[in-house]
Amino acid sequence: MKPSRLILALPPLLALSACLDGGDEPRPAVRMEMYGARGDTLVAVVERHDCEREAEVVWTDGAGVVLGRGDSLQDPIPEQPVTATASCDGAKQSRVLDRRRVYATSSAFAILREDSSVVAWGHPYWGGDPAKASASLTGVARIAASERAFAALKDDGSVVTWGSSLAGGDATEAGAELSDVVDILPGRLAFLARKRDGSSTSWGSARVLFDGDGATFSASSGMSAELVGQVRQVRDWVSNDSAFAVLDSTGNVQTWGDQDVVGDVDLTQLTGVRQLVGNRTDFAVLHADGTAYAWGAGFGGYPDKSVSENLTDIKKLYAGGLAFAALKHDGTVFSWGADGIADYGNDAGAAAEELTQVRTIYTNQVAFAALKQDGSVVSWGDAGRGDSGYLAIKSQLTKIRSVAATETAFAALRQDGSVLSWGEAERGGDSSKVAERLTGVVALYANDHAFAALKRDGSVVSWGVPAEGGDSSAVAAQLADIRAIYSSAYGGFLAVRRDGSYVSWGGRYAGGDSGAVAGKLKRIPFYKTSKAGEPRSPAF
Incomplete structure (x- = not known):
């Protein structure tokens, strides 16, 4: 399952109406509003008045530890409340975001309610x-959440699962081992539980x-007693279509699964690792010395000698x-993979000369998009889908x-709040029909088939496959005062309002219709509220 991706931006600061002290002298004043889904990028939009300097925003956890400074923050602690405090010339305002409560498989949503019970639909x-x-x-x-199942970690360290048994919805095979669990890491069709004693x-x-018949095998079947003993203090794990890999705290990687994927791995390359990633059929590791190594089925990333020679001095x-x-x-940037299918992001080709001063890279199933330090974008990949329309814009x-990215298209958010898109037209690459409405955008969200743009005024614009979230006209009147949007990959969106009320749209069997739980779920808190029901914001 390709997780969904959240991207946010700040519009220009607006002026507050005059705030007078004693009716004579104006005094500095600041007001802040927040946007963002927990676990992704959070943003504070600040209005100020009579401040000689720009407002400063500081993000802290519940203990007051500073998490970051600036108008946005990549959420480092989604399961805990986060406080943002804006200040300028002595004026201050704080907002406290509630912890993460929304989770999604490819086709369903699950909500962790305030009483620690769970509601799900899709x-x-x-x-x-x-x-x-x-x-x-x-x-x-x-x-x-895996692609098709959920696993809930309880306060007592036990685990409850539901969903497709082939995707981790039945933990019977793990049995009594699922006790004293401290964390659960999701994979494509599987889960890994980390226990208090360091085992997994x-x-x-x-x-x-x-296998033409679609045969499967258990995630635990390849874990010999020796391997179980080696997989301790897990830092990260990747589960793709046909195999598994774990990175432990010492920098060692263990891998198991289909022998056509892991049978030829060079074990000497699986030490001194600081990053582990995987695509649909292959894995890659980044060593502490800046070199990289890949292994797998060879469809998407098993490098030959000519590729390996370029895998040095790597940052990410x-x-x-x-x-x-x-x-x-x-x-x-150097890219490789998809042997014999050069379009699929393999070899940047003509784009290679432009791939300099790159800040970060975005991906979908068929292409890459690199954001450069100067704010420009270079895209390459499947010219017929993921890269379609790029040259025109x-x-x-x-x-x-x-x-942001759907499965085969990209959308870019500009500093002025406008949006540009390219890639497969049906899946969001063509936004021409809604282009006039794509102004004042502060956040972009996507599932595999459609995009949703959240505007500063709390309204939403969507485009892409109509039945999979691209058409939100049926709920347009309800899409007001929205502060965060979550997605399920196969075609659902869930929008949360400032007051915690919510609305969903998209495919019925992708979580787009939450009607079945309306009586059980009244609100999904966005702000952490006081007893009076108002967002916590200390008076200064």
């Missing part, structure tokens, strides 16, 4: 129907890559559908703040 077999587990869904601390256990499945790795991209310390891709 595809009944892929996480939307927790009826068989509902009696156990109390005292829940957090939820993890996994459940779910993967597919036999070259990015995984696409069937390819990888390496961002080097000097700001250049290339000259306009300036002053870009961020980029």
